Amino acid sequence: MLVLSRKSMQSVTIGSDIRITVIRLEGNQVRIGIEAPRDVRILRDELVDGYEEVPGLSDEPIIDLASVVA
Template identity: 40%
Template sequence: MLVLSRQRDESIMIGDTIVVTIVDIRGDKVRLGINAPSEIPVHRQEVYEAIQRENMRASRLDPADTQDIGKFTDVARTNGQQNAPEGPGHA
């Protein structure tokens, strides 16, 4: 782990596109400003861990949860055929 000392309004660069700035220091709390491209997610660690737990929970699919999927796709297919235009030139 790289450990740096910074004062208020000083920044560090991560790569070419991420800037972390010390915005405020109050007692034992430091406020950081993080400027990063929108395609790079930035989360507090506890939020990131909660997202990871939820993703893991969602990825564990119970086979019982999928037993009726065929019924829905059959209904969708049937409804699509019933509502399909009957030939060229229909609006």
């Protein structure tokens, strides 16, 4: 396991197309942002073991978050 130290708004890039950014530090929690291609599935670790594909469920977002945040 690679362990890195990052400050707020600093990033780590994985490969050429995945970027993880520390958005905010709040007490003992870290808020992160993940930029990745749409075909990369991102799950919280506690959901990995129980995750299964749901037939008919779309990977397309309901709303475009970039337009909401901008």
